[in-house]
Amino acid sequence: MKDSASRVPDAMTRNAQWAARSRKAVWHPCTQMKHHERTPPLAIARAFGAWLYDYEGGRYLDAVGSWWVNLFGHANPRINAALAAQLCDLEHVMLAGFTHASVVELSERLAALAPRGLSHAFYGSDGASATEIALKMSFHYWRQRGLSHKDRYLRLEGGYHGETVGALSVTDVALFREAYAPLLREHPVLASPAVHDAIDSHAATQATNEAIVALERFLGEQADTTAALIIEPLVQGARGMAMYASRYLAAARELTKRHHVHLIADEIMTGFGRTGTMFACEQADIAPDLMCLSKGITGGYLPLSCVLATDEVFDAFYDDDVTRGFLHSHSYTGNALACRAALVVLDIFEQDDVIAANRERAARWREMAGRVAAHPRVHGFRQCGMIVAFEVDGTDAGWTSRFATEALRREIVLRPIGNSVYFMPPYTIADDEFAFLVERTIETIDAT
Numbered sequence: 227m228k229d230s231a232s233r234v235p236d237a238m239t240r241n242a243q244w245a246a247r248s249r250k251a252v253w254h255p256c257t258q259m260k261h262h263e264r265t266p267p268l269a270i271a272r273a274f275g276a277w278l279y280d281y282e283g284g285r286y287l288d289a290v291g292s293w294w295v296n297l298f299g300h301a302n303p304r305i306n307a308a309l310a311a312q313l314c315d316l317e318h319v320m321l322a323g324f325t326h327a328s329v330v331e332l333s334e335r336l337a338a339l340a341p342r343g344l345s346h347a348f349y350g351s352d353g354a355s356a357t358e359i360a361l362k363m364s365f366h367y368w369r370q371r372g373l374s375h376k377d378r379y380l381r382l383e384g385g386y387h388g389e390t391v392g393a394l395s396v397t398d399v400a401l402f403r404e405a406y407a408p409l410l411r412e413h414p415v416l417a418s419p420a421v422h423d424a425i426d427s428h429a430a431t432q433a434t435n436e437a438i439v440a441l442e443r444f445l446g447e448q449a450d451t452t453a454a455l456i457i458e459p460l461v462q463g464a465r466g467m468a469m470y471a472s473r474y475l476a477a478a479r480e481l482t483k484r485h486h487v488h489l490i491a492d493e494i495m496t497g498f499g500r501t502g503t504m505f506a507c508e509q510a511d512i513a514p515d516l517m518c519l520s521k522g523i524t525g526g527y528l529p530l531s532c533v534l535a536t537d538e539v540f541d542a543f544y545d546d547d548v549t550r551g552f553l554h555s556h557s558y559t560g561n562a563l564a565c566r567a568a569l570v571v572l573d574i575f576e577q578d579d580v581i582a583a584n585r586e587r588a589a590r591w592r593e594m595a596g597r598v599a600a601h602p603r604v605h606g607f608r609q610c611g612m613i614v615a616f617e618v619d620g621t622d623a624g625w626t627s628r629f630a631t632e633a634l635r636r637e638i639v640l641r642p643i644g645n646s647v648y649f650m651p652p653y654t655i656a657d658d659e660f661a662f663l664v665e666r667t668i669e670t671i672d673a674t
């Protein structure tokens with residue numbers, strides 16, 4: 227049998243050849259494949275720093291950090307070197323019954339960096355698997371304590387925690403949920419404090435006040451059947467980078483503690499410096515019961531996720547009886563290459579004093595992005611650390627995909643969520659590259 231490549235006409239460009247083969251053989255994520263008839267996937271041959279390069283000399287500034295994962299640029303020499311060294315020692319060993327230096331060191335260092343008390347690391351692969359782990363751990367914890375009727379999770383309006391069935395059941399994005407509604411357990415949805423506006427705006431203050439009242443009321447009435455509240459601290463990414471003040475986090479921690487409900491902080495997107503601090507929870511000086519990490523953990527190199535749990539949660543499973551253990555596993559749990567990438571990411575944070583450097587970078591980004599904020603079709607300009615977002619007025623139904631296509635034509639990768647456009651480039655993007663991003667974004671707004 228001939229492979230699909232041989233059916234692609236020779237006259238096609240290399241970009242077009244890869245795109246055509248991809249359309250036949252690869253089922254792309256979060257994509258209506260038929261739309262690729264009009265806009266084929268872009269074939270990337272290599273990447274360096276903040277740039278992606280295609281097969282014909284085209285270049286594209288990765289302003290969304292490849293779905294919010296990249297921290298220190300593509301083909302980062304320090305991460306590359308560490309991975310090469312790890313490859314020579316150990317690529318992978320199952321983590322049940324075995325352990326290795328990279329996973330031990332990573333777990334110790336995460337515990338030291340995370341909010342106090344989160345000293346036990348349980349690993350998964352993608353973000354959604356961390357969500358699943360946290361949900362199961364929370365319910366199971368209450369079950370071990372004889373409270374198995376605490377079997378519901380509180381979720382926030384517009385929240386996103388991944389797309390496996392359990393994670394989807396605590397996600398509130400209709401587009402992703404609708405087809406699977408019969409499979410999903412209904413969990414209560416509460417008002418969100420997050421807005422598509424500046425964090426100090428009147429709308430933000432009001433939303434936060436209302437969200438705190440709603441949480442207090444719910445917990446006052448139904449805490450006894452609630453296992454946990456799951457939230458994205460400070461920024462609801464998939465909702466279009468909707469942001470809120472740390473005051474809500476502080477209130478959520480206080481209320482959940484008072485009512486004996488776990489707080490699960492989904493820091494899958496916000497962790498590793500995105501919101502300006504290592505973890506968003508730090509900005510409210512709170513420690514959740516369970517914290518989910520992924521995305522930036524490996525600098526955008528390899529799939530790895532982690533749930534950090536407190537001693538109290540861990541101790542509830544520590545027993546002579548095997549059935550009281552947390553019997554959850556994935557084949558690649560604690561993969562040595564992924565853990566090594568994560569260790570070098572932590573080295574870079576430490577050696578380059580990244581959080582302090584990012585504070586200055588964020589201020590420069592704010593200044594440079596001022597021209598976008600002042601654009602007559604832009605409102606709701608907001609920034610939380612290394613995330614800049616704004617709303618574009620005067621759009622129609624096809625605008626979101628048209629904008630992304632026009633942005634690519636101008637050498638920038640932007641994927642608006644509805645009318646919300648955001649910048650989440652690698653931290654290492656140079657100032658002149660950021661200025662280029664701003665310039666080309668304005669051109670793209672004007673062209674759409």
Ligand SMILES: Cc1ncc(COP(=O)(O)O)c(C=O)c1O
Nearest residue numbers: 352353354386387388463494495
């Ligand atoms: C807050 C949050 N949680 C969970 C996920 C799911 O992660 P993954 O796509 O790696 O499964 C995402 C992904 O965007 C996210 O932003």
